[in-house]
Amino acid sequence: MSSLPSLETPHQSSRITTVVPLTPTLQGDEIVAYNLNYMDLLMKLHYIRSIYVFNSEVMQNLSLSDLKTPIYALLESCSHVSGRIRILESGRPFIKCNDAGVRVAETRCDKTLHEWFDEKEYSVEGFVPDHVLGPDLAFSPLVFVKFTHFKCGGLSVGMSWAHILGDAFSAFNFISKWSQILAGQAPPKSLHKQNLTKPQFSLNSVSDNPISIKRATCVEEYWLATNHSDVATHTFHITSNQLHHLVTPSTTSNNIKTKYFEIISAMIWKCIAQIRGDFGQTVVTICTTNISNRAENEFPTNGSVLSKIETNFPPDQANILDLANLITEKKMNENHVLEKIVEDGEGKEHFIVYGAKLTFVDLEEADFYEIKINGQKPIMVNCDFRGVHDEGVVLVLPGPEDTDGNNGRMITVSLPGKELDQLKCKLAGELGIQYLHFE
Known part of the structure; x- marks a missing residue:
């Protein structure tokens, strides 16, 4: 053993x-x-x-x-x-x-x-x-x-x-x-297996050239891919007041409904593109999950949709609104072709998803703070992923309740260490965003 x-x-x-x-x-x-x-x-x-x-x-x-x-x-x-x-x-x-x-x-x-x-x-x-x-x-x-x-x-x-x-x-x-x-509730006798219906996409929003995964070439006795870079993780906090300034009427123009996730992802995408230079990161992966059709007593399942976003303009020089609209409107679903790749390999191959390309994960709808022990909600919740590859991953999660009763957002970022240090400086210097302070 x-x-x-x-x-x-x-x-x-x-x-x-x-x-x-x-x-x-x-x-x-x-x-x-x-x-x-x-x-x-x-x-x-x-x-x-x-x-x-x-x-x-x-x-x-x-x-x-x-x-x-x-x-x-x-x-x-x-x-x-x-x-x-x-x-x-x-x-x-x-x-x-x-x-x-x-x-x-x-x-x-x-x-x-x-x-x-x-x-x-x-x-x-x-x-x-x-x-x-x-x-x-x-x-x-x-x-x-x-x-x-x-x-x-x-x-x-x-x-x-x-x-x-x-x-x-x-x-x-x-x-x-x-x-x-x-808390005394009866445990569920069984959990409902979700009927994972395939999302409906127009033909021009479905990708046949997937970028959201890569094959892991060096997996030994542990199921964990080997990185070329030393990936580190840091959590930032955006307060509800900062969110209000990020998402203004000017960022929701042209009748496009933009979520905090898209605005935050666009902001981080632009910063990382500036750090990496050479036209920046022009192709990224977006990971979303439709939780509206999940049953209350849901059987554990991997129901994420992996999509790619491509831009033909330099993201390091782009307007954040343009990048956010791109994320909102131009996601190209890759699940159908990913299924074919896995099944063609009979499920034997190893793959990397998070960090194969710079990956943004939408966890905004997670009800973290509805979990209670002895009637008490958590004062802070955080999440990260292990096994992140060199391109990095950005998780957008609900934040703890502010003094005004509103929730901000937590941003948990895993990047190569030098890039993460530069991102800390950018967010602190340009936007005043620091890590969350305990009160």
Whole structure:
């Protein structure tokens, strides 16, 4: 059996347990297999890492053991989450629903939330286990949860979710259902499998020349692609007042409905193009998810739409409105051709999605702050992706509630380290955007 990743830092001590479904999935020697679709297989080298941070009031009359108990019931409705990866003779992976369980770490930290945030600058590092699949897939959990109890009484709930299970909204939904069971709601008996209808696009908005993925040429014992650059991650915060100034009547002209996501993505796209020079990044990937047609008790699924945006003008010199309108109106869907590429390879090949090209991910509609423990909403939520390649990824998420009761946006950016340092300077100097300050 492979050794577990180290969960301890100089300021933490951890205890690791395994949580399995309350009712066994296996009947005798029967193997229950969960077949993976093309989008699952595209995402198998990526991991979704999220944290939910709560103040000291949240743990009244609760123990860390109480936090773990709802996971047992939740796994009954989605047993493949506690399964393990297996490989068919053809080379195609699937999930064996063998009730091997998810890992849970219970951690105590000798720092306060203030001290931790001052040191970590809102990184998920330390809150979320260092989790990847491998070296022995038969013993690698697909989900790893970490509860951290701080000296001040605060709590963080961190989760590393193998993207092969489902997209970021599925990962968030898993935590949401956990919190509902913790609050006393009955667990769902089963989850609805989403009917993933193919989005309708006009002929000129469908791409036959995909740029949103690349083949991973160096994947060894771990399911994680090798980078040529040292990719680092940083989170910025745009307040609701800054959003108001970004999205003005002049940025919503020509009857084009522009979301905050498009404006923020255009702004970051232009900045990165200026940093990279040589006409800038003229082709980017947009990752969106239509969550309006998802059932309340949704089965985890990878329902993202990957689209490319191409521009024939220099993005480093462009008006932000022009780039935002391009993102809004000119997305070219690539899912249909990506499916063909995966299936032609019989699901055996490894691919990189996030960072194959500069990738913008729309998570604005995630209901992060509706998750409650003891009636308390999180004071801060963040998310990043592991397995990001050299071109980088930008996540746009809802931010915490401002003093005026409105929500801003969190922007979590993963780029090669030197480029990220330059982006920090640009956003701070030109727009006054800093990382989120803890209050």
